[in-house]
Amino acid sequence: MISIVIVDDHAVVRSGLTMLLDAVDDFEVVGEASEGDEAYQQVEEKHPRVVLMDLSMPHGKDGLSATSEIKKQFQDTQILILTMHDDEEYLFRAIELGASGCILKNAPHEELVKAIRQVASGDAYLYPSATKRLMEDYMDKIKNNGKADTYRLLTDREREVLALVAKGFSNKEIATKLVISVKTVEAHKAKVMEKLKLRTRPELVEYAWKRGLLGYSI
Structure with missing residues (x-):
């Protein structure tokens, strides 16, 4: 059985x-x-x-x-x-x-x-x-020297939140832009940090910068 x-x-x-x-x-x-x-x-x-x-x-x-x-x-x-x-x-x-x-x-x-x-x-x-x-x-x-691309673990909404947080928008501003609650924004942000293994906002901004999510990349 x-x-x-x-x-x-x-x-x-x-x-x-x-x-x-x-x-x-x-x-x-x-x-x-x-x-x-x-x-x-x-x-x-x-x-x-x-x-x-x-x-x-x-x-x-x-x-x-x-x-x-x-x-x-x-x-x-x-x-x-x-x-x-x-x-x-x-x-x-x-x-x-x-x-x-x-x-x-x-x-x-x-x-x-x-x-x-x-x-x-x-x-x-x-x-x-x-x-x-x-x-x-x-x-x-x-091609990435054995490193998995964690960005592909994010949902479309989590990617939107990532980009907006990195650009300096507050939780309230993000909630207004995406027509969701502040609590939902916070939940998405927590998921992003967990999946990307990031601990601080500066790390998140650096990650978004390298991914080209701020309009340019390094």
């Missing part, structure tokens, strides 16, 4: 996946989680063979961070990333952090079953177009 934990911030998605997978004879959904910390707790308690991990969970720890933490402590648990086309930029990082593969959220039911069985057996699984993307990211990393 292949035990599974489903991690997605949408209850409807979790419910639908649970219904589909529990109908497979050798599958058993043993837990659900809506964000990364809950996912870790579920793995710690249930010791599933496979975790279906959503990447984008804005109301808690994201899928990349959760994948890293789970694989450090529970190496026998295989993680299959649930992704949309727009999330392909995260693919290389997810594999680097220990994920066994990824599958599109709109993949046919039969393909999801195949992917789960494949990673549960210890093999990797990638949907076809992801293989090409993975190779492209690998080549980019080689």
Whole structure:
């Protein structure tokens, strides 16, 4: 029996996946989680063979961070990333952090079953177009002397916030420009600092400068 934990911030998605997978004879959904910390707790308690991990969970720890933490402590648990086309930029990082593969959220039911069985057996699984993307990211990393480009981990909104913070706009001004709350701006800024491994505003400004986000680069 292949035990599974489903991690997605949408209850409807979790419910639908649970219904589909529990109908497979050798599958058993043993837990659900809506964000990364809950996912870790579920793995710690249930010791599933496979975790279906959503990447984008804005109301808690994201899928990349959760994948890293789970694989450090529970190496026998295989993680299959649930992704949309727009999330392909995260693919290389997810594999680097220990994920066994990824599958599109709109993949046919039969393909999801195949992917789960494949990673549960210890093999990797990638949907076809992801293989090409993975190779492209690998080549980019080689060109950068082995250093991963962390900028690709940022969402479009996080990149907007990064650029505006670096240009000197206050949280309130950024909130007005992007039509979001100040609290949301602060959350995005914290995510940016975490993903880019920056600690201070000057470091953030320097990073944005080198990326050419201020209108010129060095």
